[in-house]
Amino acid sequence: MFPRPFDYLAPESLDEVLAALAAEPDDTKVLAGGHSLLPLMKLRLVAPRRLVDLRRLRGTLAYVRPEDGGLAIGALTTYYALETDPLVSARYPVLAETAGAIADLQVRNCGTIGGSLAHADPAGDLPAVVLALDATLEAVSRQGARRLPISEFFVDAYTTALAPGELLTAIHLPAPAPRSGAAYAKFRHPASGYAVVGVAALLALDAAGRVATARVAITGVGEKPYRAQAAEAALTGASPTADTLRAAAAHAVDGVAPLEDLFASAEYRAHLTRVYAERALARALARAQAA
Amino acid sequence: MKLPIQVTVNGVRYTHEVEPRLLLVHYLRDVLGLTGTHIGCDTSQCGACTVLVDGAAVKSCTLLAVQADGASVTTIEGLAQDDRLHPLQEGFWEKHGLQCGFCTPGMIMTACDLLRRYPDPTEEQIRHGLEGVLCRCTGYQNIVAAVQYAAERLRAGAPPAPTR
Numbered sequence: 363m364f365p366r367p368f369d370y371l372a373p374e375s376l377d378e379v380l381a382a383l384a385a386e387p388d389d390t391k392v393l394a395g396g397h398s399l400l401p402l403m404k405l406r407l408v409a410p411r412r413l414v415d416l417r418r419l420r421g422t423l424a425y426v427r428p429e430d431g432g433l434a435i436g437a438l439t440t441y442y443a444l445e446t447d448p449l450v451s452a453r454y455p456v457l458a459e460t461a462g463a464i465a466d467l468q469v470r471n472c473g474t475i476g477g478s479l480a481h482a483d484p485a486g487d488l489p490a491v492v493l494a495l496d497a498t499l500e501a502v503s504r505q506g507a508r509r510l511p512i513s514e515f516f517v518d519a520y521t522t523a524l525a526p527g528e529l530l531t532a533i534h535l536p537a538p539a540p541r542s543g544a545a546y547a548k549f550r551h552p553a554s555g556y557a558v559v560g561v562a563a564l565l566a567l568d569a570a571g572r573v574a575t576a577r578v579a580i581t582g583v584g585e586k587p588y589r590a591q592a593a594e595a596a597l598t599g600a601s602p603t604a605d606t607l608r609a610a611a612a613h614a615v616d617g618v619a620p621l622e623d624l625f626a627s628a629e630y631r632a633h634l635t636r637v638y639a640e641r642a643l644a645r646a647l648a649r650a651q652a653a
Numbered sequence: 654m655k656l657p658i659q660v661t662v663n664g665v666r667y668t669h670e671v672e673p674r675l676l677l678v679h680y681l682r683d684v685l686g687l688t689g690t691h692i693g694c695d696t697s698q699c700g701a702c703t704v705l706v707d708g709a710a711v712k713s714c715t716l717l718a719v720q721a722d723g724a725s726v727t728t729i730e731g732l733a734q735d736d737r738l739h740p741l742q743e744g745f746w747e748k749h750g751l752q753c754g755f756c757t758p759g760m761i762m763t764a765c766d767l768l769r770r771y772p773d774p775t776e777e778q779i780r781h782g783l784e785g786v787l788c789r790c791t792g793y794q795n796i797v798a799a800v801q802y803a804a805e806r807l808r809a810g811a812p813p814a815p816t817r
Contacts, residue, residue: 466785
């Protein structure tokens with residue numbers, strides 16, 4: 363299968379990339395790892411007139427750095443790098459584990475965290491984890507740089523708050539709170555490997571062992587990844603017992619109309635979501651109590 | 654629009670002008686005549702087209718040839734040295750790691766990357782690492798045995814996979 367013809371550029375610098383994006387913002391697609399974009403182009407579901415390949419920016423946009431007790435991650439950092447980076451495993455093991463469970467070895471060699479977020483596949487794994495970790499994203503365009511909270515980033519299926527001509531360059535993760543832990547539980551589609559349901563949960567406990575902060579982010583279920591606010595509210599201030607977690611997980615699909623496809627009906631998907639929310643919460647709690 | 658690319662494949666440097674939409678797998682098979690790399694599903698699932706690009710296993714149906722400009726590519730044809738099979742090829746032979754053989758080039762190239770990361774892999778690491786290559790014949794059992802065989806041979810000092 364061949365994509366439709368397109369023009370191709372692989373600029374040497376960020377400035378040149380931004381200039382290329384500004385020139386024809388509506389007809390240009392950014393190529394990072396390419397493992398979402400190229401299959402869509404081969405199926406001719408998308409046909410950009412021009413591709414701007416970021417491969418020559420790996421030297422500047424593929425990195426993991428410590429930052430104020432948290433992490434700064436370059437948008438071109440691959441899943442494989444996240445999976446194996448000692449700093450990621452030390453500060454946010456949930457991110458390393460999730461990256462290591464995406465697709466397969468070959469895809470993890472190519473796929474990037476920035477690509478995953480900017481593509482905004484409703485069944486992508488990293489969007490849920492980054493949402494639960496309350497990341498701040500950095501985007502640049504010829505007009506300058508800006509930061510936006512992850513909670514404002516996902517707009518709809520395959521649609522983000524990035525403006526035409528704007529490039530996602532970095533993901534900033536805050537320092538993990540004391541007595542906190544996070545986990546991702548995924549029901550993997552047996553053929554595609556995508557999340558039929560994926561739940562990322564983060565719990566931070568106060569000195570008395572009660573829940574100070576709860577964040578539950580869900581992918582695969584709605585048109586975009588979402589925070590299960592009713593579940594979070596049920597946990598906040600509570601004493602985290604198995605019963606509390608189960609009762610909170612029961613609210614994981616409140617206010618959401620679950621997607622339906624050949625593999626999973628809306629009802630089945632809703633059921634899976636509650637089950638996987640409980641599992642993710644239980645693992646996050648174990649981590650928080652051990653921290 | 655055609656663009657010049659320079660790619661080193663199995664140690665030989667090539668220069669060609671290609672359309673940006675030409676996939677790496679078609680470049681290898683149709684332009685260079687290296688048909689050991691197979692096209693299975695053509696949808697990034699089956700892994701039969703896996704090759705090494707700068708040492709990393711990638712599905713060559715999901716990479717443009719222009720993306721490999723300046724890179725070193727190793728295909729199944731580049732593994733044997735002086736008529737001596739690579740330990741992985743030997744392992745697939747000795748342990749009956751193939752039946753129809755269609756997935757085998759992708760399986761072996763993926764295993765090259767796997768053994769670079771884990772010279773002494775557990776069975777679980779082998780199975781997880783080879784998830785991106787589908788075999789419809791063997792049930793994977795003998796493939797795992799073949800990779801274990803190669804890992805042992807490599808640890809005993811057999812020449813490693815080329816990473817040029």
